[in-house]
Amino acid sequence: MDNSKKEQIQNTVLTSFQKAVSTTLEKNNGSRIKTVHVSDFVSPCLRKSYYNQHITDSEQDTIKNKVLFMGVILHEHTKLSHFHEVTMCYDIVNDRSMTPQDVEDLKDPAGIITGTLDDLVKVGNEFVIVDKKTWNARGFVKTEPDESYFKQLSIYRVLLKESYNIDAKYGCLLYLDKSNDLNETPLAFELASINETKQFLRQTYNELTCGMPPPTITYLCNGKNKFGRIYCPYLEQCKKDGRDVG
Numbered sequence: 001m002d003n004s005k006k007e008q009i010q011n012t013v014l015t016s017f018q019k020a021v022s023t024t025l026e027k028n029n030g031s032r033i034k035t036v037h038v039s040d041f042v043s044p045c046l047r048k049s050y051y052n053q054h055i056t057d058s059e060q061d062t063i064k065n066k067v068l069f070m071g072v073i074l075h076e077h078t079k080l081s082h083f084h085e086v087t088m089c090y091d092i093v094n095d096r097s098m099t100p101q102d103v104e105d106l107k108d109p110a111g112i113i114t115g116t117l118d119d120l121v122k123v124g125n126e127f128v129i130v131d132k133k134t135w136n137a138r139g140f141v142k143t144e145p146d147e148s149y150f151k152q153l154s155i156y157r158v159l160l161k162e163s164y165n166i167d168a169k170y171g172c173l174l175y176l177d178k179s180n181d182l183n184e185t186p187l188a189f190e191l192a193s194i195n196e197t198k199q200f201l202r203q204t205y206n207e208l209t210c211g212m213p214p215p216t217i218t219y220l221c222n223g224k225n226k227f228g229r230i231y232c233p234y235l236e237q238c239k240k241d242g243r244d245v246g
C-alpha cells in the first residue's frame with residue numbers, strides 16, 4: 001500500500017470515529033442546563049469549578065469531552081432501574097425545588113444547581129442512590145468511597161427529596177476498574193443528612209460566586225502521578241491568575 005492511500009484510509013477512519021463521538025456527546029449535552037452543576041460543588045479545587053463556569057474554550061471542551069465519552073457510553077447502556085439518568089434542579093438560595101423545564105425558561109438561573117442521578121434502586125424498604133465510577137485500580141482495593149463522590153451522592157439526596165419527595169438515606173458507588181475488564185466493586189454507605197448538605201451547598205455557592213476562589217493544588221495539577229499528567233485544563237490560566245500565591 002502506498003503511503004498516501006494508507007494516510008487517506010487512516011484519516012477517514014479517525015474522522016468518522018471523532019464524528020461519532022461528537023454526535024453521542026451532543027445528544028447527551030442536549031439537555032444540559034446552564035446552571036451550576038453538582039460536579040462544581042465536589043471538585044477538590046473550587047477555582048477549577050469557577051473556571052468551568054466562566055471560561056468557554058473549544059479546545060478545552062474537546063479535552064473534557066474525550067474524558068466524558070467513556071462515562072456517557074457506560075451510563076447509557078447500564079440501566080439499573082426505571083429511575084435512571086434523571087435530571088433534577090434545586091434553588092439553593094431560596095431553598096425550593098425547580099423542574100428542569102422551569103429552569104430552562106428562566107433568563108437568569110442564578111442560585112440553581114442541577115444534577116443527573118444515575119440510578120435509584122429500592123432495597124427492602126429503602127431507596128438507594130447508585131452511581132457508577134470508572135477508575136484504574138492497578139491492584140488497589142477500595143474500601144471507602146472517595147470524599148468527592150460521597151458529597152456528590154449526598155447532594156443528589158437533597159435534589160431527590162426536593163424534586164420527588166423521596167428520601168434516600170443510602171448511597172452505593174459501583175467502581176468499575178478500567179485496567180481489569182471493568183471489574184466491579186460496589187461500596188454502600190450512609191449519606192450525609194439533608195440539612196447538613198444544604199448548609200454545605202449554600203456555603204460553597206457563596207464561595208463560588210463572590211469572586212475567584214483561591215487555588216487548591218491537588219492531584220489535579222501537581223503532576224504527582226506515574227505519567228506526570230495534569231488533569232486540570234485551566235493550568236495556564238490559573239498560573240496567570242496567581243496559582244502559586246493562593
Ligand code: SF4
Nearest residue numbers: 045048215221232238
Ligand atoms: S491548575 Fe490546580 S489550582 Fe489551578 S484551577 Fe486547576 S486544579 Fe485548581
